[in-house]
Amino acid sequence: MIKVLIADDQHLVRGALAALLNMERDLEVVAECSDGDEVLAAVAEHAPDVVLLDVQMPRMDGLTAAGLVRAKHPQIKVLIVTTFDRPGYFRQAFEVGAHGFLVKDASPAELADAVRRVQAGGKVIDPQLAMLSVESASNPLTEREREILALAAAGSPVSKIAQEIHLSVGTVRNHLSNAIGxxxxxxxxxxxxxxxxxGWI
Structure with missing residues (x-):
């Protein structure tokens, strides 16, 4: 029996994925998480074989969670299952050690097969996304620029961003200017x- 953990902030989607996988005779969903922050504790408690992660979740995104799972539990396989078929996300997923990247419009059979394949040591790679990833520009933003731009995207004013990440307002403005360029x-x-x-932030 392959034990699966699912992390997705949309309750309906998470429940549907769990129901679909539990219908398979060799798959069992042992835990469900609503955000990335819950993943590591759930992994430690339930010891899944495969972790399914959405990309965009509150508090901690799926790509960050994937990297942490792989660093702390290298035996566990990670499969990104997302609505966002962006080359940047695809590239980042494999950079942090994910074993597969699947878009949510895949069929139930494709999802179950993807879980089995990554558990067996294989990779799940969408050929079209792989090609787009190669063709698209790599992420030019520094880690600090990504962090600040993500906060700006949420609507935070420069003064609040500066306070949150312990930098001066002028330094934050410089990073934003660089990111804009x-x-x-x-x-x-x-x-x-x-x-x-x-898929850069």
Whole structure:
């Protein structure tokens, strides 16, 4: 029996995924999480064989959670299951050690097969996304620029961003200016939108 943990902030989606996988004779969903922060504790408690992670979740995104799971539990396989078929997310998923990347419009049979394949040591790679990932530009943003742009995307003013990450207002403005230039955006909101569309933040 392959034990599976699912993390997705949408209750209906999470429940549907769990129901579909539990219908398979060789798969068992042992835990469900609503955000990335819950994943590590659930992994330690339930010892799943495969962890299914959405990309965009509150408090901790799925890609960050994937990296932490792989670092602390290298025997566990990670499969990203998301609505967002962005080349940037695809590339980041494998950079942090994920074993597969599946878009949520895949069929139930494809999902179950993907779980079995990563558990057996294989990779689940969408050929079209892989090609787009190769063709698209790599992420030009520094880690600090990504962090600040993500906060800006949430609508936080510069003063609040500066306070939250313990930098001066001037330093935050400099990072935002650099990020705007690298994304070819006209302002920080547009820069954040472009970066999100490309999977850079």
């Amino acid at each position: 690298k994304t070819d955006g006209s302002n920080r909101i547009e820069a954040a939108r472009i970066a999100q569309e490309r």
